[in-house]
Amino acid sequence: MDKLIYVNGIWTGEHLEKIKVSNPATGECIGTVPNGGRKETREAIDAAYKAFPEWSKLTAYERSAYLEKLYDLMIEAIEPLAEMMTLEMGKPLAESRGEVQYAASFIKWYAEEGKRVYGRTIPSHVNHKRMIVTKQPVGVVGAITPWNFPAAMITRKLGPALAAGCTFVVKPADETPLTAIMLAELCERAGIPKGVINVITGKAAPIGEELLTNPRVNKITFTGSTEVGKLLLKQGADQVKNMSMELGGHAPILILDDADIDKAVNNTLLAKFRNGGQTCICGNRIYVEAGIHDEFVERFVRAASKLKVGNGMKEGIDIGPVINRQGYEKIDRHVQNALKQGAKCVLGGSGIVEGDTYFYNPTILTNVKPGMIIMNEETFGPIAPIQKVNSEEEAIKFANQTPYGLAAYVYTENYAKGIRIAEKLNYGIVGWNDGVPSAAQSPFGGMKQSGIGREGGTEGIESYLETKYITVGL
Ligand code: SIN
Numbered sequence: 030m031d032k033l034i035y036v037n038g039i040w041t042g043e044h045l046e047k048i049k050v051s052n053p054a055t056g057e058c059i060g061t062v063p064n065g066g067r068k069e070t071r072e073a074i075d076a077a078y079k080a081f082p083e084w085s086k087l088t089a090y091e092r093s094a095y096l097e098k099l100y101d102l103m104i105e106a107i108e109p110l111a112e113m114m115t116l117e118m119g120k121p122l123a124e125s126r127g128e129v130q131y132a133a134s135f136i137k138w139y140a141e142e143g144k145r146v147y148g149r150t151i152p153s154h155v156n157h158k159r160m161i162v163t164k165q166p167v168g169v170v171g172a173i174t175p176w177n178f179p180a181a182m183i184t185r186k187l188g189p190a191l192a193a194g195c196t197f198v199v200k201p202a203d204e205t206p207l208t209a210i211m212l213a214e215l216c217e218r219a220g221i222p223k224g225v226i227n228v229i230t231g232k233a234a235p236i237g238e239e240l241l242t243n244p245r246v247n248k249i250t251f252t253g254s255t256e257v258g259k260l261l262l263k264q265g266a267d268q269v270k271n272m273s274m275e276l277g278g279h280a281p282i283l284i285l286d287d288a289d290i291d292k293a294v295n296n297t298l299l300a301k302f303r304n305g306g307q308t309c310i311c312g313n314r315i316y317v318e319a320g321i322h323d324e325f326v327e328r329f330v331r332a333a334s335k336l337k338v339g340n341g342m343k344e345g346i347d348i349g350p351v352i353n354r355q356g357y358e359k360i361d362r363h364v365q366n367a368l369k370q371g372a373k374c375v376l377g378g379s380g381i382v383e384g385d386t387y388f389y390n391p392t393i394l395t396n397v398k399p400g401m402i403i404m405n406e407e408t409f410g411p412i413a414p415i416q417k418v419n420s421e422e423e424a425i426k427f428a429n430q431t432p433y434g435l436a437a438y439v440y441t442e443n444y445a446k447g448i449r450i451a452e453k454l455n456y457g458i459v460g461w462n463d464g465v466p467s468a469a470q471s472p473f474g475g476m477k478q479s480g481i482g483r484e485g486g487t488e489g490i491e492s493y494l495e496t497k498y499i500t501v502g503l
Contacts, residue, residue, distance in 0.1 A: 030060035032206070034069060034230055035213040037076035038223025042069065048230065050207055053119040053350040054340040056385035062206045065231035070198070070239035073227035077169040077196035078245040080224030085166050085194035089143040092192055096140035098219040103133040103184075103212075110211055112342075114179050117205045119349035120304050121341040131467070132180035135188040135485070138469040142490055143192030159501040164494040166194030167271055168247030171240035173233070173261070175253050176352060177307045179205035182252045183212055185473070185484045191225065193493035195248070198227045198240065204352060206230040241265045248493065251275070252309075254407075255433070255478050273482035273492045275309070275474055277407045278435030281428035282312040283450065285421060286320035288440035289462070294328045296464030297413070300438055302336060302391055303465070305348045306411040307356070309479075310436035310458065310467070314397075314404050315415045316424040322417045326395055330376050333391045333413070338381070348411055350388050351380075357387035360410030363403040364392060367414060372397045377411075399427060407433070421450065429455050434476030438464060457483070 031047070033040040042063030049058045063069075084092070103110065111125035120128070151160035170190045174182045183199055190197050201209035206228075213228045229236055240246055241264040248271040251261055255277040265272055282300060284293045300312040317325050341349035351357045361380060368374060377392030389410050397404060397414040404414060404427075418424045428437055437456040441447050451459040457475040460466040467473055467485070474483035482492050 030207065032060060032062050032210045034063050034065050035210065035217070035226070035228040036069065036073045037227065038217070045069070048203070050117055050204070051385070052116050053204075053352055054342070054386060059116050060207055062210065062230035065229040066235045067239040069231070070200075070229050070236045071243065073198045073229050074169060074171070074239070074243050074245050076224035076227055077198050080222060081166075081168055081196045084196055084222060084225050087194070089146065089192070092194065093140040093143055095219055095221050096136050096143070096188065096191060099215055099221065100133050100136040100140065102215040102218055103129060103136065106211070106215060110180060110208065113208050113211055114205070115341040115349070117207050118176050118179055118352060119341050121346045121349055124304060125341070128178060128181050131469075132178075132184040134469040135181065135184040139188035139192040139490060142189070142487065146193065146490065146494065157503045159503065161499040161501065163497045163499060165497055167493055167495055168195060169245055170195045170197050170248045170250060170493065171246045172197060172199040173237060173240070173249070173251045173253065174199060174201050174209070176202035176204035177304060177309075179208035180212060183209055185469075185489070186250045187226065188469075189484075189490040190250075190493045191221070193490055195493050196225050198229065198246070200229050200231075200233065200236045200240065203233065237261065238264065241270065242268070244268060247271060248273070250492065258480070273484070274480040275482075275484060276435075276478065276480040277433060278309045278311075278475060278479050279313045279405070279407050279431050279433040280310055280436040280438065280456075282315045282438040283424040283428055283440065284315065284317040284321060284325055285424070285439070285441040285446065286318045287442050287446070288321060288325075289442050290321065290325060290328060292462050293325060293440040294332050296438070296440070296460070296462065297329060298332055298464070300460065300464035301413045302333065302348060302411050305351065305389075307352065307409050311409075312413070312438055312464075313408055315413055316418045316427055317415055318421070318424065319417055319419055322415075326375065326393070326415060329413070330393055333376055333393060336391045338388050338390055348388075348391060350386055351410060354385075354387060356409060357382070357389065360389050360408055360412060363406070363408045363410075364394070364412055366402045367394050367397060370398060370401050372401065372414065399430070405431065421446065425450060425453050429453075432478040435474075435479035436460065436466065
């Protein structure tokens with residue numbers, strides 16, 4: 030499947046060098062996309078810039094109608110979108126179907142929310158003035174999106190940006206450009222005017238540089254690693270670019286003595302092994318209070334041992350491939366470091382490498398200590414390290430000992446304790462007896478080095494709006 034880039038409503042890039050897209054489960058080439066560079070990115074930005082006056086002039090109701098149409102088309106296309114996603118990034122087909130619905134929910138929710146972008150009037154301190162606050166779209170948005178959620182991480186940005194009246198240039202991850210292109214095809218079919226959405230594929234550096242330095246781009250929105258986020262923040266500093274950053278995480282899971290074990294086991298399975306552990310909010314380290322530790326470990330191991338690893342296109346697979354060799358090597362480095370320092374492997378502990386494909390078995394480690402790499406760095410794989418703790422206070426102390434602050438999870442049946450712990454955790458998202466907290470209507474984002482700003486919910490559209498204060502002298 031050979032695809033083109035989408036600029037100003039035209040499919041183009043036939044003349045450019047082609048980049049191969051491969052299936053991480055088989056190593057096969059599944060298609061090609063053009064290697065767009067600075068020139069193509071500049072053309073896309075110019076198209077978005079020219080489309081902005083007309084698009085932003087539409088009423089929220091008119092923009093909503095386009096988004097509703099896009100939503101319907103995405104729901105009709107669940108199957109082909111899901112298959113494409115599994116082919117290019119490996120997650121099991123059932124999870125891909127779930128992701129398409131999750132992705133579409135952002136389009137639907139912001140189709141509605143765009144109608145509720147309210148300003149306000151402020152009581153004046155003098156009789157001869159009136160004070161008004163209005164909102165207006167920021168302008169052209171440059172979006173850089175990751176491979177782990179090839180559709181949802183685009184629509185979580187696209188939905189609010191378009192609803193707010195912004196126009197959009199997206200650079201999808203090198204690993205998953207085909208899903209992004211399919212979304213652009215649906216935007217075209219929904220009749221979204223030319224230039225409002227543009228997709229550029231190619232190497233990250235030149236495309237990123239153009240997005241970050243072109244003065245016509247008013248906002249950058251990025252989902253990816255903290256390391257790359259820091260680089261983008263530096264690149265955008267000269268123009269004081271408006272930036273939203275959804276960066277890495279190192280989510281702790283706190284399981285207290287009074288937890289409901291069924292809830293803790295089932296939700297931790299999801300929080301840890303969803304997408305093969307390759308999400309920013311995946312539980313990365315598990316702290317279990319001594320009184321419940323052994324029972325939790327036994328039941329968690331029993332449940333995780335049923336998970337099947339393999340090609341996500343096949344029936345019954347729970348964990349697909351690791352995205353690439355670097356990802357695999359990092360996972361294995363974390364496991365080997367923990368084992369060398371005294372961790373005990375109670376499940377898995379090894380990978381499967383065949384040619385250019387990399388899989389890792391669901392792995393559970395106990396007797397884990399705070400200094401191990403896995404307790405400090407994001408693993409992005411199906412590894413669950415468990416550390417025994419002696420109290421709620423100790424669990425909170427370890428949980429907060431990190432520069433990350435994206436998501437944390439706590440299991441307790443005691444209401445007062447749950448609230449107390451949730452308030453003390455320095456994280457943007459806390460799942461209390463809930464391993465899958467994400468939803469279109471809820472704010473998603475991190476504290477500390479996990480990011481700037483929030484996506485989803487009412488907060489998510491604010492990122493694409495400027496606040497204007499108008500004072501009127503009578
Ligand atoms: C992410 O990994 O960044 C997204 C996870 C989610 O939306 O649940």
